[in-house]
Amino acid sequence: MKIGELATLTDCPVETIRYYEREGLLPAPSRSAGNYRQYDTVHVERLSFIRHCRSLDMTQDEIRALLALRDRPEADCATANRLIDEHLHHVEVRITELLSLREQLRDLRARCRGEGASEACGILRELEQPGPPPVVSEECAHAGHLHVPGVHRRGQ
Incomplete structure (x- = not known):
């Protein structure tokens, strides 16, 4: 199938599919004689997996780790459990930050x-005053990253 068909089938924009290919999340497809990308069910399944992970707000690094486990069926699933526990913790910290933001607003x-x-x-007068410095929770400091409220984390 061509990229447009894959996009329709997985409800994923064509540019996002190309991006996932460039980032190595989606394997490069074979090419037709006319140099068109040719996708198959493996791409559909993998892209669906990636899209599901993204719907859970997972980073590219988290998705890579899960894909690596998925690609090695004999691997220990404890890694997946740890990853989800860490992601859940991040979500809980973010919820706390958002509740605080709501009160500030x-x-x-x-x-x-x-x-x-x-x-x-x-x-306007209040916004002219210097704002507080970014809050670094103990959990974030321990994890080695700064979470600035209002800034969505990337694939760290």
Whole structure:
């Protein structure tokens, strides 16, 4: 099948498929005599797996680790359990950060009546003040990364 068919079948944009190929998540397809990419059921299954992982907000590195396990059926699945436990922990930390962010935004919103000139707006005045430094939770510091609220983690 051609890339457009794979895209339709997996509900994945063509550019994303090409990106996954460049990143090594999806193996390069064979080529037709006309140099068109030719995909098969292996690509459909692997891309579906990747898409499911992405729907769970997994990073490329997490997906690579799971794909490596998937590609080695004899491998110990304890690695998958650890990976999911770590990912779950990240999600729990992010939920805590988002709840804190919600409270900060509610407090900010309470500073303005919503009427009058913008020069008297409590929201704008508050935002002119220096903000707090990024929060580094103990878990994040131990894991060796800084999580800045509002910044989505990448494939670290």
